[in-house]
Amino acid sequence: MEEVEIVVAHHERATLRVGDVFLKVDTDRARADAEVAAMALAPLPTPEILWRKPPVLALAALPGRELGRPGKPSTASPEAWVAAGAAARKLHEAPLPPSPGLDPGQLAADLDRECAWLIANDVLPASLVTGNRRLAEAALRPWTPVFTHGDLQVAHIFVEGDEVTGVLDWSEAAQGxxxxxxxxxxxxxxxxxDDVLAGYGDGVDLDVLRAWWSLRSLRVVHFLVGHGFDPAPEVAVLEAQLF
Structure with missing residues (x-):
């Protein structure tokens, strides 16, 4: 009998694995619809949809293994990281998805709210929060929207050898x-x-990219703490940004 593995779970969504089948349970029908639509539009390999019966989406496992895990050293080759950068470029050059995503003004308001919560609840030192909030300012500028995955972390990119075999979890895909x-x-x-940028090519502002390291980390700590996850990798990034 095959065991049921809980891949990730919180009160909004859960992903279970049974053999080579992943079962995504999402109580937000609109978000699940958007994920299915984004997978159909994406110019990258995505998991095969085996069946769908809301709130459950059944997906086939991707070949290969994760590019890495948050907070742990990656064992993937430099060439695999180059391929991941090239995949990101291919996605960003694709026609825009329908979801508009957040604009800089909305992000700034969201960031201010999260920073206030982190300080008020003594989750992080105020100096760490305010210092990174200043760094994040560089990301809050007008941009030309592209097709973004929305959560293109290493655990969502699968590779086999030096090739990308697929990308998971398109629930946050939007213009961005x-x-x-x-x-x-x-x-x-x-x-x-450097490997990612070698695959991605020109047009990257390193100051803006680093600003997004601060912005993303500040915005996600509240969610991670509230859902029982360890925010240590994000906190380490925030500390490294200032020292």
Whole structure:
């Protein structure tokens, strides 16, 4: 009998694995619809949809293995990281998805709210929060929207050898800033930044990308703490940004 593995779970969504089948349970029908639509539009390999019966989406496992795990050294080759950068470029050059995503003004308001919560609840030192909030300012500027994955972290990119075999979890896909995806991909894996950029090509502002490291980390700590996850990788990034 095959065991049921809980891949990730919180009160909004859960992903279970049974053999080579992943079962995504999402109570937000609109978000699940958007994920299915984004997978159909994406110019990258995505998991095969085996069946769908809301709130459950059944997906086939992708070949290969994760490019890495948050907070842990990646064992993937430099060439695999180059391929991940090339995949990000291919996505960003695709026609825009329908979801508009957040604009700089909305992000700034969201960031201010999260920073206030982190300080008021003594989750992080005020100096760490305010210092990174200043760095994040560089990301809050007008941008030309592209097709962004929205959560292009290393655990969502699968590789086999030096090739990308697929990308998981398109629930946050929307129009957005290309630097946001690149920051998510290299967050806590800055040692592979040059490889990613070699695959991605021109047009990357390193100051903006680093600003997104601060912005993304500040915005996600509240969620991680509230859902029982360890924010240590993001906190380490925030500390490294200032020292």
């Amino acid at each position: 800033d290309a630097h946001f995806d690149l920051a998510a991909l290299t967050l806590a894996h800055q040692e592979h930044l």
